[in-house]
Amino acid sequence: MNAVTPQMPMPSSSDVARHPSVAVWPWPIALGLLTAFGLLSALLGQHGVWLALSWASLSIPLIVTVICLIRAWRRPSSKGGLS
Template sequence: MKEHQGFWRMWRWPIVLGLLTVVGLISALFSDGGVGDMLAWLTLGIPVAVCAWFGWRKSPTR
């Protein structure tokens, strides 16, 4: 049971970001304006914003 908790603790957010990316790409491919485009922008923008946040954040000093 403890190994299962460690798996989800480590992989929860990468899986969420991957699912958001997949939903955004599918929405961008099949939508024709309106809500579909807004969904694509939102679901593709969130992973980019998260990566930018962690990329530009200062690393802790040791």
């Protein structure tokens, strides 16, 4: 084990090699495309289903961001205490 977090072992170099940095990109790309769709639907369609689609597609990235921030604030930092 290690001194930083005794419950969770540090990932070895073989663990890092199995998960390339490309695996990080699908969710940010999906949220970016969803945001672009929401902006275009708000710009091009002012009534009816386009309005609902724009609200939904612009709200989802905001909700995901808030959830991730709350999780990051609740997770203890490696320096001790809450981050």
